[in-house]
Amino acid sequence: MKSPLTNEIKYFDYNATHPPIAEILETCLADYLSGFYNPSGITRFSLKNQGKIEQTRKFFANLTNGQEKQFVFSATGTEANYLLIQSLRALYPNLDSVIVSPLEHSSMYAALESYGFTSDLIHTDHSGIIDLQDLEKKLKENPRPVVCLYAGNETGVIQPAEEISKLTKKYDQLFYSDLMQGFCKTDVPFSVFDGYTFSGHKIGGGMGAALTYLPKSDPSFHLFGGGNQENNHRAGTENIFAIECFKQVAEIQMKDLEKKNKRLSAFQSLIEEKLESLGCKIIAKLSPRLPNTTFLILPIQAVDFFLLGMEEKGILVSTGSSCKSRAREASKSLLHMGYSDEEALSCIRISTGYFTTEEDVKTLLSNMEDLIHKFQ
Numbered sequence: 602m603k604s605p606l607t608n609e610i611k612y613f614d615y616n617a618t619h620p621p622i623a624e625i626l627e628t629c630l631a632d633y634l635s636g637f638y639n640p641s642g643i644t645r646f647s648l649k650n651q652g653k654i655e656q657t658r659k660f661f662a663n664l665t666n667g668q669e670k671q672f673v674f675s676a677t678g679t680e681a682n683y684l685l686i687q688s689l690r691a692l693y694p695n696l697d698s699v700i701v702s703p704l705e706h707s708s709m710y711a712a713l714e715s716y717g718f719t720s721d722l723i724h725t726d727h728s729g730i731i732d733l734q735d736l737e738k739k740l741k742e743n744p745r746p747v748v749c750l751y752a753g754n755e756t757g758v759i760q761p762a763e764e765i766s767k768l769t770k771k772y773d774q775l776f777y778s779d780l781m782q783g784f785c786k787t788d789v790p791f792s793v794f795d796g797y798t799f800s801g802h803k804i805g806g807g808m809g810a811a812l813t814y815l816p817k818s819d820p821s822f823h824l825f826g827g828g829n830q831e832n833n834h835r836a837g838t839e840n841i842f843a844i845e846c847f848k849q850v851a852e853i854q855m856k857d858l859e860k861k862n863k864r865l866s867a868f869q870s871l872i873e874e875k876l877e878s879l880g881c882k883i884i885a886k887l888s889p890r891l892p893n894t895t896f897l898i899l900p901i902q903a904v905d906f907f908l909l910g911m912e913e914k915g916i917l918v919s920t921g922s923s924c925k926s927r928a929r930e931a932s933k934s935l936l937h938m939g940y941s942d943e944e945a946l947s948c949i950r951i952s953t954g955y956f957t958t959e960e961d962v963k964t965l966l967s968n969m970e971d972l973i974h975k976f977q
Contacts, residue, residue: 602853604956611916611961615893615954616754616782622805622955625849633842640839641830650841658850661812664855665791670818673834674810674844675795678781679708681798681811684824684834685777686712688796688815691822692775702731702737702749702760703937709748709779719759721750727939729758729885737768746775751797752783755934755950756885757894759787766793775816785854786891787862801847804854806953809843865953866892868962872951873897875966879973884935884948895951898944901976908949910972916965919950 605623606612608934612620624949640650652948654674662669686709689699699713701720714962721739731749740747747769752759762778769776776797783789784799791797815834824835854861872895873883880900901907904920911918931945949967951965 602955606956609915611964612956612966613951613953613961614917614919615957616757616803617919617949618802618808619805619954620956621807621846622850622853625805625853626807626846629842629845629849632845640841652684652841653841654844657844659849660848664851665789665814667791667814668818669951670832671796671815673832674807674816674839675813675824676811676840676843678706678779678798678800678811679711680824681800681813682706682708682779683712683715684717685796685798686748686791687814687822687824688774688813688819689718689777690716691819692816693746696745698743698745700736700745700747704729704731704753704756704758704760704934705748705750705781706754706781707966709750713748720748721745722937722957725938727885728888729753729756729934729938730888731760731765733761733764733768736765740768740772740774744772744774746777748777748779750782751789751794752780752787752891752933753885753894753896754782755932755948756888756896757782757891759783759883759889759891762790769795777816778792782891782894785858786893788858801843801850804850806850807843807844809840810847812847817854857955861955862892865957868953868957868959869893869895871962872966876969879970880977881973884940885938888903893953896948897951898947899949899973901925901973902947903976904947906950907972907976910975911968914968916968918965919952920948932953 602622602624607621638646638650640647642656658669658672661672673684675684685717698721699718701722703722703725724735749760749765766776777796778794780789780797780799781803785804795816797814802808825837869892876897882898884896931942935945
């Protein structure tokens with residue numbers, strides 16, 4: 602597949618948004634232009650589009666060993682997380698507190714607050730892995746559902762999902778997870794989660810489609826009312842173009858997963874070895890991590906100028922979660938891991954992906970070395 606990136610741009614922010622796989626989007630757009638009919642209509646053209654949606658739902662059910670009717674399409678990862686937490690409220694109308702990792706995307710905390718849940722945060726440390734003993738203590742004292750992402754948005758740290766699942770089952774509780782960063786980037790043990798979310802724009806499918814997997818098919822609640830789409834869970838005409846892109850890109854990513862990760866793991870080693878020699882500190886280096894993600898503390902104070910310098914050279918990296926990076930706040934995940942505000946504000950994230958080349962990595966490291974020396 603050909604990269605949509607120009608030669609002038611070296612892109613290292615895949616965890617924010619994966620560049621679209623152009624051939625897939627172009628093919629799906631051509632199909633949409635000739636078959637734009639509303640999937641909720643009564644004509645055979647509409648029914649054909651509804652059939653495409655259901656085939657895609659079946660594809661994801663087969664991929665994850667889930668139940669078709671428990672998958673709900675929405676527009677964004679944030680919306681998917683809200684739907685997930687709303688399903689929790691529907692199941693537990695009187696529940697006031699949920700056990701939550703301190704490493705979640707901001708949309709997850711916002712969804713919990715919106716539906717009236719307080720978050721009882723699990724302890725963690727510099728490893729970025731939740732404290733399983735603290736989790737069991739919380740479950741023992743007050744059994745409640747658990748929300749814990751699978752792979753960190755910033756650190757790339759992979760949580761011990763199987764062990765978390767064993768504890769939640771021991772205390773007869775649900776285990777929900779945000780799989781936005783893990784899906785199509787590593788082998789995900791879907792069966793250990795009772796509910797989860799993932800999104801097309803994180804894997805190269807473009808904007809406009811995300812999925813929520815509900816713990817059971819329950820038409821008694823909906824995110825939006827006014828129509829019976831998505832088994833009554835979400836009124837509104839489905840984005841058939843984005844949904845089809847989502848499916849086809851997922852097929853490609855999963856097919857190439859092992860080969861891609863071997864290449865990205867080699868890049869990760871090259872990046873981290875070089876940056877450590879320049880005085881950078883790799884966050885959670887010894888923890889299980891996604892092979893595409895490096896989160897590091899720069900050995901300089903002028904991080905904003907560093908980022909501007911990188912952008913002027915056509916190299917795009919980030920300070921972490923894209924929903925917060927513009928605000929330049931200290932990462933709450935890092936603060937919970939025990940890092941100081943100063944350290945957290947000196948961090949950048951480098952994330953690679955499908956189109957990253959060795960030449961890109963060499964250009965990144967050469968320019969980072971120049972700028973680090975310049976600002977020291």
